[in-house]
Amino acid sequence: xxxxxxxHTGKMIAVTSSRETREQITTLTAELALRGAVTVLDxxxxxxxxxxxxxxxxxxxNVEEAANRIFVRRAFTxxxxxxxxxxxxxxxxxxxxxxxxxxFYDENVSLQEVDRLLEHCLVQLDRLRMTAPVVIxxxxxxxxxxxFERIRSQVDHIIEVEIPYPxxxxxxxx
Numbered sequence: 372x373x374x375x376x377x378x379h380t381g382k383m384i385a386v387t388s389s390r391e392t393r394e395q396i397t398t399l400t401a402e403l404a405l406r407g408a409v410t411v412l413d414x415x416x417x418x419x420x421x422x423x424x425x426x427x428x429x430x431x432x433n434v435e436e437a438a439n440r441i442f443v444r445r446a447f448t449x450x451x452x453x454x455x456x457x458x459x460x461x462x463x464x465x466x467x468x469x470x471x472x473x474x475f476y477d478e479n480v481s482l483q484e485v486d487r488l489l490e491h492c493l494v495q496l497d498r499l500r501m502t503a504p505v506v507i508x509x510x511x512x513x514x515x516x517x518x519f520e521r522i523r524s525q526v527d528h529i530i531e532v533e534i535p536y537p538x539x540x541x542x543x544x545x
Contacts, residue, residue, distance in 0.1 A: 377528055378403075378465060378504040383496060385523055387509045388532040393417050395532055396508050400467055401426035404440045408464040412455050413445045415470025449474040449488050456495035461502040468496075468507045472519060476512045489518055493525055 377384065386396065397419045403409040404427065411418055420443070427437045444459075446452040452474045459466070471492075475485050499505050507526070511519050523529055 378506065380463070380503055381500055382528065383500045383505045383507065383526045384528045384530065385507050385509055385526040386530045386532060387511070387519075387523070393419055394422070396467060396469060396506075397422045398426060399506065400441060401430070401437075403465050403467075404437045405430055408440045408442065408462070409467060410459065410462070410464060411441060411443045411467045411469060412452075412459065412471075413443060413469045414452050415473030416445060416447070417470050417473075418443055418445075446474055449477065449480055449485060453488050453491050453495070456492050456499070459495070459499060461499060463502050465503055466499050466505045468505065470510060471507050471522070472509055472512065472515075475518050476515055478514075482515075485515070485518065489521060493522070496525070 396417075400409060400411060400418075401423050404423070423441065424434060424438055427434045431437055444455050446455045452471065456468075475489060477485075480488075496505055496507070507522060509519055509522060
């Protein structure tokens with residue numbers, strides 16, 4: 372997944388999959404950190420810091436400098452995701468929103484409230500993309516698929532990541 376050529380200010384890109392895209396997004400984060408500052412807003416508590424450091428270590432001798440360019444903030448509820456977006460300053464550095472909809476899949480939050488919060492989040496994403504590119508990782512949830520489709524309709528590019536399932540075979544005993 373090489374999306375670096377299409378990451379530009381003013382663009383919002385969705386990376387979607389039926390499964391988690393953690394490794395691909397971690398690789399993207401490390402690549403961006405080698406070039407400058409990057410902000411990660413983590414909605415699914417999925418940011419793999421150790422993997423990012425390992426990837427940086429393979430690419431540069433100055434790991435600490437590159438690692439210090441990654442700014443991570445986390446949200447554990449859909450209300451917190453909105454607050455994260457609202458309080459994020461419009462900086463000229465890429466924003467990666469990790470598993471944004473994970474917090475919106477909480478069955479204890481009504482559909483009307485989720486819909487209202489997502490609408491406000493989309494306004495904030497538009498604000499952020501005015502000064503920097505925005506990359507959003509999304510996974511589908513069958514009961515709230517309308518959320519997934521709503522974000523997809525707002526982005527400039529959609530990248531569908533096909534993650535192959537591992538082939539499991541029984542080893543021969545003899």
